[in-house]
Amino acid sequence: MTKYLQSNHYVFTAYIALSVIGVGISASSPGASHYYWLLLVLVFGAGAVAGQYYRLENDTTAQKSQALTTGLHWLGGLVAAIIVNAFLSSGRIFVEETGLITQLVLALTVYSEGFKTGWRNSAMGVFLALAAVSEAYFDSYVWQLLALATAFVAYSFYKRSEPSPKGCLHGSR
Template structure:
């Protein structure tokens, strides 16, 4: 399979939204272990964000500055998540709060990454922030979030198709 198509912005956006919805479900059903899920997602979102830049660097050897910026940005988010998890392990923060704090770190890191990358990362960061609010305050929210994510995916697909026809990215 073509790595360039696999690492397209729409495919990575779809993956992030599906993982976010899975996290919303875990946050609803298994609140006591959701912090573990969001810590793993912090690592996975880091890989998802760095992989396209690494692939471009391996192919063209010309975007080292961009790759370094991405690595520094996401390693900062990882360090913050690990510090929160260390507080949790020492008993200073409860399970539910740890999950929400790590989720907020993932949301903020993704949102700030979107300032450089584009609207899909910004939307994902806002969506993760919305999940944080829903997990903290509401009992029934999965179908609304799913509908919102589906609408965003349809729009992203439309934009991807329109951009490929006009030659823009």
């Protein structure tokens, strides 16, 4: 079971599925989507910290250092998302904008996490950013984003079978 949880392909597929659900929520209820995107900041952050922790289970010094670095990175994203919700509570921004901004915070956090962990997180960040831009400017965008998500998962499945380069974690790059 933990083999699947540590596989970057399966985690990426789960994150894409959660993001597609978020796109559907944003399309049907833009005012309530900020709650879902805030929840995803927590879920993606917990997943990133847990993934770093379990990959280095035999090296406690590196394990603590990596988990702390990853945790602080995601804490920064969470604080930014909480500040966006504070702006909403104070009346500085509208509720529909809050979901888009929180989604962009998540996109940037995931994208920058990809510089350490590999192309899948960077692709995830690009997908989330494209979804936010599509939600802001287009009326019909769900099926196009679903096709893009399917293409990302198919490419991840294709790259899953390649041997990992020396020094990379579980074929992450």
